[in-house]
Amino acid sequence: MTSTDPLARFHAVIPAGGVGTRLWPLSRADAPKFLHDLTGSGTTLIRSTYERLTPLAPDRVMVVTGLKHADAVTRQIPELNGPDLVLEPEPKDSAAAIGLAAAILAQRDPSIIMGSFAADQVIAPVPDFQDAVREAVSTAAAGKIVTIGIKPTHPSTGFGYIRQGQRYEVEGAPHAHHVAEFVEKPEQEVADQYVASGGYLWNAGMFVAPVGLLLEHLAQTEPELHAGLTKIAAAWSTEAQDLTLARVWPTLPKIAIDYAVAEPAAAAGDVAVIPGDFTWDDVGDFAAIARLNPASHQEGMTVIGEKARVYSEDSTGIVVADTNRVVALIGVEDIVVVDTGDALLVTNTSHAQNVKQAVQALKEKGDNDVL
Structure with a gap:
């Protein structure tokens, strides 16, 4: 890639996993919440996610989902290129899903900047989200793992938080800050303090990073997981792909990307945050669906x-x-x-x-x- 525009190096990844058990019996193992229209918009959550991202990464969107959801995802996103539909034989949590996407993209081009955005989130207005992603890509191009944090609308105890550090001066990202630390879901009194301070953001699980840097941190903290993903990625799009995936995937450890990469990288000073000034909902339960309709x-x-x-x-x-x-x-x-x-x-x-x-x-x- 020869373009000097970081966005030309940007590939979007949509991890589409999880059953959404708080939305049972509507959301099931065979038809999880991202395959449903839960907002009354006429569009499913995963299709809406794709449509938010494709203007930023035309023909550069990858979906990582379960094997049993392949047909449904293909029907909902018929534009998806075959090699960009990554099918997990069984759930292995977010570090394996996002790490495999990073490893496959690194095989294609080590200069790629990838962004991971969950399939089941509701975001508006879309232009504000896209502006935040552009800032995140510019920040990642400067050598950071970047998260997009959400400005809290209330002191929620259901989300993790991000404590903002000093401003991070980088071209193309006027709102970037260093991440001081990631904080687990707090008790109510602590959440009240976080929101009142103005220095904390909700952790929405959105990550933008150079694939090499993300894999470097994964290798340091989870060497077994990194080694397995590297073997699978090396065989991707070859005759050995399916056999290697079936052999290696069951052996991979289960761990969330926050624990495997984000938190250790933040402790090393390698994580920045872009505050997202848009509405965001992870549609976590039926009360959320009522709010959204x-x-x-x-x-x-x-x-x-x-x-x-x-x-x-x-x-x-x-x-x-x-x-x-x-x-x-x-x-x-x-x-x-x-x-x-x-x-x-x-x-x-x-x-x-x-x-x-x-x-x-x-x-x-x-x-x-x-x-």
Whole structure:
């Protein structure tokens, strides 16, 4: 690559993993949340992610997803080039997924700058997001691993935080800062302090980095994982690809990219952050879906589903219907009803995060047919 514009070296990667258990029974192992339209926009989450990124990286978008999702992803992103659809035989957490993408891209061209953006996030306005990515790419070109942090709208205990350090002077990135540290999900009192200080951002899991630098840190902290990914990448797009992937992938350790790369790199002074001044939602539960669908409110009730038949009187909350069964709600507040062909969920918005526990209990009982 001879262009002096860092954006010409930019490749976008969309890790599309995770079941989204807090959105059960809508989100399942065979149809996770990124394959659904959860915003009423008419577009699935992964398709929206692709459309945000492709103007920044035309014909340079890679998706890493599970083998069982190959057909669905291909239908939703028919523009995807064959070598850019990376299929995991089994889930191995984010360090393996993102690390494999980095290793494959490094084989193609070691000067590539890659950006990793989850498939299941809702972001607006898109131009503001794209401006932040451009700043992140310019910062990465100066030799940093870069994260895009989200300016908090409230003191959430559900997200990790990034503590901003000093300004980082780099051409093309007027808002860049050094990262002082990554902080785990805090207690409420601590979250209050973080937001009040103005020096902390939500960690949205967005990373932009030169592939060589990312792999260098991965080799230092997780040498076994790095070695395995290097073997797979060396065989990519050759006759040995499938055999090597099947042989090596099951042996890889499971670890999140935050622990394997971001946190150690930040401690070494190799991480910068671009504050993202746009709205961001990871659609973590049904309360989030209600927030994201204000246009569908019917007298306080959010109703989602083409087949939905809902009667509501003196009630508030959300109904997600995948059947044509009538759902009648009378005198209930903040209720969550999710009606599918083989499972019915009833809870309220304050307990929406606890759906994950129900999924775990069903798994322990062996009721895998509904998971």
